[in-house]
Amino acid sequence: MKGDFSKILVCCDGSKYSENAIRKACSLAKKYNSELTLIHVVDRTRKSDVFAGNEYAQILRRYAKSTLEKAKKIANEEGFEPKIITKEGNVANEIIKFSKEAKIDLLVVGSKGLGAVLQFFLGSVSSKIANHALCSVLIVK
Numbered sequence: 188m189k190g191d192f193s194k195i196l197v198c199c200d201g202s203k204y205s206e207n208a209i210r211k212a213c214s215l216a217k218k219y220n221s222e223l224t225l226i227h228v229v230d231r232t233r234k235s236d237v238f239a240g241n242e243y244a245q246i247l248r249r250y251a252k253s254t255l256e257k258a259k260k261i262a263n264e265e266g267f268e269p270k271i272i273t274k275e276g277n278v279a280n281e282i283i284k285f286s287k288e289a290k291i292d293l294l295v296v297g298s299k300g301l302g303a304v305l306q307f308f309l310g311s312v313s314s315k316i317a318n319h320a321l322c323s324v325l326i327v328k
Contacts, residue, residue, distance in 0.1 A: 202297055226274065226282060227251045227254050228273075
């Protein structure tokens, strides 16, 4: 039987907090018999493009693929075959937009991302998601 959280979306950025979020989401997905989706957003905002052009974008896309492969492996070890989504744009905005379109019931995100420098430029992604998502949000430490 499907529970309150029939569709769970996990934000994956490769950080240890993201890995903790995947494991917590898998635990909840088992309990609620949920569909599990993993998402990574390639940051394509003006602030990130300042550092380099197309070559930088290619590096980010390769990192996204690698991050999602690692995240999928964790989910597979927990007994799940998750859907994999890659988007490009503003990280928080793309996650919120996708969660609305996919009618996600629970969004799971790590409490911190890859580093203070990116957080300075982008603001706190988890905070933006918590404040603007239409569904419940679980921030995992």
